[in-house]
Amino acid sequence: MAIKLYKGDLPGGLDFGPAVAVDTETLGLIPRRDKLCLVQLSSGDGNAHLVQLDRTSYDAPNLKTLLANPDVMKIFHFARFDVAVIKYYLGIDVAPLYCTKIASRLTRTYTDRHGLKDLIKELLGIELNKQQQSSDWGAHVLSDAQKQYAAQDVIYLHELKARLDQMLAREGRTDVARACFAFLPARAALDLAGWTEEDVFAH
Template identity: 55%
Template sequence: MAVYFHEEDLPEGVLADGPLAVDTETMGLITHRDRLCLVQISDGGGDEHLVRFAKGSAYDAPNLKAVLADPARVKIYHYARFDLAAIQYYLGVVAAPVFCTKIASKLVRTYTDRHGLKMIVSELLGADISKQQQSSDWGAPELNEAQRDYAASDVRFLHRLREVLIERLEREGRMELAQAAYEFLPTRAQLDMAGWADKDIFSHE
C-alpha cells in the first residue's frame, strides 16, 4: 500500500478499471468561496492518489477529469453531495455515477444516528481511522505527512464499505431506493450551488 502525491493532475494510466473511491478537501464548506485543494482517488487495489491544486490553479487536469467523468466507472463517496458540488464547480465535470456510503448507512443502519465515516468503518470493517487532521489548512503551500495520511484514509476503505453496504441494502430491500437517491445527487449538488443548499424544495412551506 502506498500514497502517491501529484500536483495539478493525475498521471495517465495509474488506475485500474472499475469503481473509484473519491474524496475532496477544500478550504471550507461553502463551495463557491472555499476553493478545492485536493482530490483523493483510489481504485481499491491498495494505493491512494492525492492530486493537489495550488492557489490560483486553472484546474486544468485532463487525466483526472476524464476518469471522474467516465460514465462506466462508479464513483464511491462518503457524503457525495458535497464532493460532487466541489468537483463540478472547480473541475467542470459531473463525477457520476455515484455510490454514497453515508446515504447507504442512513438507509440500513437505522438503529443509530451516527453515520460519520470513522464510525461506519469501525463498526462494519473493524478498522480505525483518525479524524485529527479534518479541520487543517488544506491550502497550505506544503501538506505534511499527517495531512496526506488523513486524506488517503478517506478513500482507503470505501470499496470495502460499498461491498458490505450493498449486502445490507439488498437484505433490507432498499437497493432500488438507494440507487434512485444516488441518481438524484448530481441534481442535489446543482441545487446547492444555485442557492438552495438550506431549502427543501419538496417541503410544503
C-alpha cells in the first residue's frame, strides 16, 4: 500500500476513475465545532491519497471538484457524518454517493455490528487496527500510525461495496438502498440545521 500526503489540496491531473472511496478526519463529532482536518481518498487500487486541509481557508479547488463531480461515485462508510462536514467546511454537496454502513444495515440484519472494523472482518477477513481513531488530527505533522489508520479507512471500501451490492441484490433491497443514498445530503443538511436527534417524519 502506498500512501501519499498532500498539503492543502490534491494536485491537478489525478484520475480516480468512476468511483472514489472517501473518508474524513475531524477534531470531534460535532461539525460546527470540530473542524475538518483530513480527507482520505482511494481509487480502489490499494493506495491512498490524504489531503491535509488548510483550516484557515479550506481553499482546495481540485478536491472540491472531485467530490462534487456528478460522474464520479463517492463511496463512504457512515456518509451521513462525512457529507455534513464536507458541506459545512468545503461548501459543496457530495453526489452521487454510496454508504457501506447503510448497505450493511439493510443486508446484515442478523447483527447489530455495522462498524467498519466489523464489516471488513466479516466480509473481507481482514483485521483493522483502530488505535488512532481518537488521535489529534489537527496536528501539523501526522504520525506514520495516523497515516496508516487514515489510509485503511478507504482502501477497502470498493471491495466492500462489491460484496454489499451482491447482498442487496440477493435480498431485493437495491432500490431502497439507492433511495437512502440519494437522501443522505438532505439528512446531512438536517443535522447541520439542528435536527440531529428529532425525527422530522414523526407524528
